[in-house]
Amino acid sequence: EAQVTQNPRYLITVTGKKLTVTCSQNMNHEYMSWYRQDPGLGLRQIYYSMNVEVTDKGDVPEGYKVSRKEKRNFPLILESPSPNQTSLYFCASRRSSGGSDTQYFGPGTRLTVL
């Protein structure tokens, strides 16, 4: 089954404790991205990757890091989480960086930073 998976689905942590949210897709997609979704602000892109070893900042990259060492995986790293990073996070992938391809989302990770 074609899918995007994320782990963990739920996470409660404390300020400053480094964490990683994993993302994996099995569709051989080139383009992957991370979003956060907050009430009243909608979906905002954090980082994106157009292929292996090619990553760049989205609209709200501060406080986040990513890597793309393999095509299928695109982890999101919070080196020192803060309460303002409490949010619902989605990983997404699509076949290419061209804008016409369907984007598929992972199930989401609800993060709470105390």
Added chain:
Amino acid sequence: QKEVEQNSGPLSVPEGAIASLNCTYSDRGSQSFFWYRQYSGKSPELIMSIYSNGDKEDGRFTAQLNKASQYVSLLIRDSQPSDSATYLCAVSENAGNNRKLIWGLGTSLAVNP
């Protein structure tokens, strides 16, 4: 700043009625348009994509695109309670390497039995 605007709702329709959802966008060069449905706490899932002016039908759903007026709409015929969700309009950015999607904030739809 490129924008996608939607009426936040809630839009309330009786079961069996037609629900009409609208979206306007600012990037005149955009070429790809998407409607996603999102249930509370769940991930967005694609309902329709449309790339050329006119109507595109898929089952109970019809997407309409008017590039001259910069709007895209979604009609849901024979609305069902299971259609109750937030509908997100997304428009593909036309420039640069990152053809990211610009998202509206969504319209909340409630279908009443």
